[in-house]
Amino acid sequence: MTACAGALAALSICATATGATTVAVASGPIASAPDSERIAAQLRDAAMAGHDLAYDWVSELTTRFGPRPAGSDSEQHAAEWAAARLKSLGFENVHIESFPLSAWVRGTGNAQLTAPTAQSLTVAALGGSPPTPAGGLEGEVVIFPMLADLQAAPPGSLAGRIAMVAQRMVRTDDGAGYGAVVSARAEGPDVAAQRGAIAFVMRSAGTDNHRLAHAGTTRYVNGRVAIPAFALSNPDADQIERLAALGSVIRMRLFSSAAYIPGAHSQNVIADLRGGDRSDQVVLIGGHLDSWDLGTGAIDDGTGTAIVVAAAKLIRDLPRRPRRTVRVVLFGSEEVAQPVPPSGAFGGHSYADNHRAELASHVLAGESDLGSDRIYAVALPARVSDSEFARAVLRVLTPIGVLPAPRSREEAGTDIEPSVEAGVPAFVLFQDATHYFDIHHTADDTLDKVDRAQLDQNVAAWAALVWLAADSAVDFRASAAPAPQS
């Protein structure tokens, strides 16, 4: 380690790290700020000035390995590459923790309208879907506006038919529209099968209008997905609805050679920046290395891994360590459900299981998994939401456009959720998701969708906040704190 290496050298932080030098930053002089806050501001400004590591990371990850489906060789090779890179960046305790997995592979698939006219459709089998018969299957399509309408259909009413849920995802800046449609993806196949349907199709859970279907996992019920299940691209769903409005009976042919590989494995990559006088206390930050198979997982979640690695590396290059340990975890197998519980976040469950004894000393956790568009709000654990720590965070982050979150707590990230459920406090850096669900889980999730300036802003916010938390002695655990306001 060269104490003055890296982007921070240019800010003269090496010479003044323990002094009281006034440093002008975007938000004006903060000469009176404590040393820790001044360093946080410098981390922020170094990242905002442009920091190649994050972009280079996601570029190399997505280019070398392409799609990284859970349990694939590609996911494993990406994990090996990531571990080697983390070692070369100077992190400690770098290792890979493998876990068994039942992998799902898409194989090939296609769909056509067979009535009223023959037209090709763009579809993607939902993760976990069983294959169709080798010759495909065909049936009349019954369109339901919402999952609730499908649920209201009587048993047997869909015998021999294909159930379609046509609900559109609403575009919002916080991604709330996703939650409103993803239940159809999770529950639709089971609900349709109970009513006799031979297959389930849905309008994609996505906000774009491209001929690219949005993949995504469905739910196993009693260890299986009952019937073949597909997402249609949104223009294809439009076309089917227009044909139905013309009074046509719609018939569809579906084919999928999806398969299960029960003996696969995935892995988490772990790397530490060991802390100073409180090195047994861990601030955990992560993203996931696996991706859906259609794109190359640039925004889901190549950039998430890039943001946390680059933020940790900026802290690593400081002339002094933070008091607490910063741990980077690059999770495996976030995307695809498992036939047996726990059904999601397999990498996250593996981490929580493997590190159960340590979780009591995990003081804070955060995950970056909503693309790389700008961060606009921060939510801290309820205990500190009105504290000097929170005020320091806002003093550092508000100049780059980060406000207090309107809500104090929500799901902090699929992979860290098992740790959070075990009591680890979490923060959320809310990203602008206005455009995220145009690309999410499609073949379009490729490097060109990454905006470097917004990526830099993410790194800036993560580096500053993680530094402040790791360099503090603040207790984030709720204990006697008042319940969060909803």
Add this chain to the structure above:
Amino acid sequence: MTACAGALAALSICATATGATTVAVASGPIASAPDSERIAAQLRDAAMAGHDLAYDWVSELTTRFGPRPAGSDSEQHAAEWAAARLKSLGFENVHIESFPLSAWVRGTGNAQLTAPTAQSLTVAALGGSPPTPAGGLEGEVVIFPMLADLQAAPPGSLAGRIAMVAQRMVRTDDGAGYGAVVSARAEGPDVAAQRGAIAFVMRSAGTDNHRLAHAGTTRYVNGRVAIPAFALSNPDADQIERLAALGSVIRMRLFSSAAYIPGAHSQNVIADLRGGDRSDQVVLIGGHLDSWDLGTGAIDDGTGTAIVVAAAKLIRDLPRRPRRTVRVVLFGSEEVAQPVPPSGAFGGHSYADNHRAELASHVLAGESDLGSDRIYAVALPARVSDSEFARAVLRVLTPIGVLPAPRSREEAGTDIEPSVEAGVPAFVLFQDATHYFDIHHTADDTLDKVDRAQLDQNVAAWAALVWLAADSAVDFRASAAPAPQS
């Protein structure tokens, strides 16, 4: 025919068509305008107020028939539907003129990188491409920045290899970027084959960054396309260039089951609005009914056919006929080249051949085939470019954003080109093509890409200009006119 039916009734044109009533329009009172110009302004305003026919036409065409490749049943069914619709709209002399065709069908196709890592690629075989061997073909990829670089490669230097041209299309408002890259599509396979290549791939001739390849025809040389030829989606081309920049040898596997159907046929649909005292003189307006097979041909060229039909229908609903005949031609087989000359515009050649004797009395022709974004300029035949007729056209069209074209003449449309070459004068209504080549020839060419307000503006400009030309006695033929300035 009900004299006061349709959108124009609301403008009281029925009561005043032969009078001198002052009618307020968007551009202010034009009480002093001659009757013909006043009617043109009313046609314009009726269209701008919103006219359902154009949108309904392209909606029904693309929904009922989906993709309409040249020579397909779908193209034929669309032509039959269009002829029936034109009859029901009150047009005369409605008929279908068939012509023989060698059709090309895509079949199935796919591509993968096999080195340095296995990754799926999004490709589309170029129109006219022969199939690969049944087991596909594989080879090392040699990347050339431009067609000229491929042309500079020595004979034999690509033996057993796959040639790739990586040139990017430049986005411009007039579509000029397309011309700069389409030569690679036309000539690339032949140039590559001459140097020993086993296949040709190119970055798509398109300006988007979606995982959708842009189809398009390549050129037959001596009646054949020498080697299998494909377009890569633009993000895939980026990925290959990045892998090459990492120092990797790139290998690719390509498969296509493309086939030729020599005994096919296509057809033009013709419909007249017979003129008054000069009904032997024809103003020809058209678009093409065929489309590429990947999308549903909404903007290429469903909207072109919709614009000319809706414009003619507005004129048809006037209380008096124009002096000259307005002829709508919906051409077949614009998209795909033929193995024997004439290699392009097969519908356009068939029309010019079938109507050779009439072409001398075709006074003017125009084609709408660049999507449905707004018209921003008009070019008239050189003889009238500085005339009272041109000034009247601009008085009517400038209020809806149409300026004189910076150049007096360029290719007026693939389908009308054979007629233009036989001496028929042409006009061009220039459309904003800034976004057209994001979608052109891809699976994304679907109805949702049509902007109704801009479609209405197209109908407005076409209706007004076609009316003015058809209701005039102006001689548009160049004869003694000065040569156009370049």
